[in-house]
Amino acid sequence: MARYTGPKSKIARKFREPIFGPDKALEKKNYPPGQHGPSKRRGKQSEYAIQLLEKQKAKYTYGVLERQFRTLFGKASAKQGITGENFLRLLEARLDNVVYRLGIAPTRSGARQLVSHKHITVNGEVVNIPSYSLRPGDVIAVRERSKSLEAISTSVEGRKINKFNWLEWNANELQGTFVTFPERADIPENIKENLIVELYSK
Template sequence: MARYTGPKSKIARKFREPIFGPDKVLERKNYPPGQHGASKRRGKQSEYAIQLQEKQKVKYTYGVLEKQFRNLFTRASARQGITGDNLLKLLEARLDNTVYRLGIAPSRSGARQLVSHKHITVNGEVVNIPSYQLKSGDVIAVREKSKSLEAITNSVGGKAINKHTWLEWNASELSGKFLNYPNRDEIPENIKENLIVELYSK
């Protein structure tokens, strides 16, 4: 199953945002990577370059590869409403992202691993596809035999987990419910989705 496995701090520095979570390297070196570092003079970016960079940032943030991303965009375009908003809603409805949002894993890559290793169920059935699209009312839970896993207990222990209005968390059962698609203003990521729509509209 393909995914990005390269240096995360380098990518975070490229976009100057902690897209993989808190990053001490980014805090020390908040400038793009490269031989010349902060001193390198960079020309003004073209409109296309800015749009492409925004798309790349979203792909890295949600751990989605190009073909998956294009398919999601096609689905978002076919739906009623604003295409950019629809795209983010579909990304948020991915199973691995929801496991991360519920606090079962500390990162999206950690959530992806839990799903792939069959530690997560949806409506009582084991689902090991990270890109699985959730629907309103779906119940996401930690598999019974996986509830004692250290990675999971460390992640859910002592945290204010129920902080997203489109999700409901049951701490005693280690389960959550996907209530509905989030509104754009509820999604905390710093994303300019209109740039991605413009890029694919060319």
């Protein structure tokens, strides 16, 4: 499966959550898409269907492809601790996600594009791999010649107070630090990681 590039509102309505950010279409039509609308009767979902839906939600939320998703889950399983929580921490440590969390880009897809186009550095070196895994202490910054980009300046100006305690932000230098892996309680995404673990345990 290639990365999804279709209507985002349709996917948000499928999960009944604004997984790509605020969505007016979702607010108006808070029911699954389809020609029969809210009147369509849907039978009870199987346990497998519920688990698969949760996995798809996580993939769409973080913009991760199947192979990357499976590889990351394997790494989470091999680490000490709770597999589901380890998995979300690894997703949060992706470079594109941290660029988004820092407010350098307004969306994860926008952050992926900035990274791919070599506008972002890690510890002073240009990194153009969105899935790059950060480690505590890594410094993420906007490349010097990219600081004047309108897309970046607009996003940073609209940035709210740093609400993620595992990240530090220096507005003057347009750089942030990945301080540590976040605790599960600090990750705002509404993902039931235990369902994903159950799916892969079959």
